[in-house]
């Protein structure tokens with residue numbers, strides 16, 4: 001393998017404590033102990049998703065993951081989760097190395113609390129000013145995730161975030177996510193100053209993923225244009241867009257949105273509670289697809305990169321392909 005790729009990954013690998021600066025992004029219901037430990041054992045950085053867990057479930061999952069790997073892994077915590085503090089305390093007690101905060105912007109108090117346990121903090125930023133603020137508040141690294149990613153997304157594409165944030169904050173460690181799979185892209189991003197990359201959808205469909213076989217089969221047949229964002233019925237009721245493969249569940253989400261909007265306009269529900277009920281809808285329907293294999297009504301969260309994912313591969317095969325493509329690309333560029 002081209003040593004240059006390891007050299008380019010050095011900064012990110014050091015922060016993560018992994019051989020390669022490649023994160024397997026957290027995916028609710030999917031990123032459990034098997035997938036997370038398998039990613040970390042392969043030299044990548046696995047991230048447990050706590051989106052569907054309370055403190056005791058997370059504690060169990062951390063214990064299980066630690067029994068399967070002695071490598072570093074992270075825990076993804078959703079900032080707007082009412083149990084945020086409990087989940088951080090569990091990570092502290094169980095001596096997790098990294099917390100990845102998503103689904104909202106953390107205050108300095110949260111960052112300080114995580115640091116007080118000796119845990120590193122990684123957060124997401126959708127704009128340059130927010131990225132600067134988060135680094136000033138003390139985060140250890142940032143992930144920028146473009147709109148082509150699977151799951152909850154911001155408004156801007158990866159290529160815009162690269163130019164807006166990565167190229168303006170070269171002194172800080174920034175990982176890039178959203179629509180990344182080929183090694184040539186990984187190598188190019190590292191050359192542009194990225195600390196590393198985060199991939200999601202491809203690992204939802206890998207051999208080690210516990211997702212139902214019906215779920216994986218749909219992804220292998222899907223094209224990128226099937227991974228869509230739901231229609232937003234009311235601009236004032238700003239719902240977090242979720243990218244997923246279109247199915248009956250997508251229609252049901254629109255109905256659910258309509259129901260919540262009527263309640264909101266009648267004063268029967270606050271905006272925050274209305275949004276929370278939509279989040280519960282997504283989490284519940286993702287579980288139906290992942291665990292029960294209900295690919296008609298369940299949510300099939302997916303990035304546009306599904307266009308390139310055509311069969312079930314192991315983490316080892318995915319990793320080796322990326323590293324080979326990255327190395328060949330660097331050889332072609334410099335020889």
Ligand SMILES: Cc1cc2nc3c(=O)[nH]c(=O)nc-3n(C[C@H](O)[C@H](O)[C@H](O)COP(=O)(O)O)c2cc1C
Pocket residue numbers: 024025026027028030049051076102103145148149150151152177178179180198199200201202204300301302303304305
């Ligand atoms: C099925 C699915 C579930 C996801 N759930 C979460 C989550 O719980 N927390 C989170 O921070 N990101 C979540 N993501 C985003 C991934 O961690 C990752 O950043 C994203 O998939 C990267 O883009 P890609 O899909 O183009 O590789 C999810 C993505 C998918 C596809």
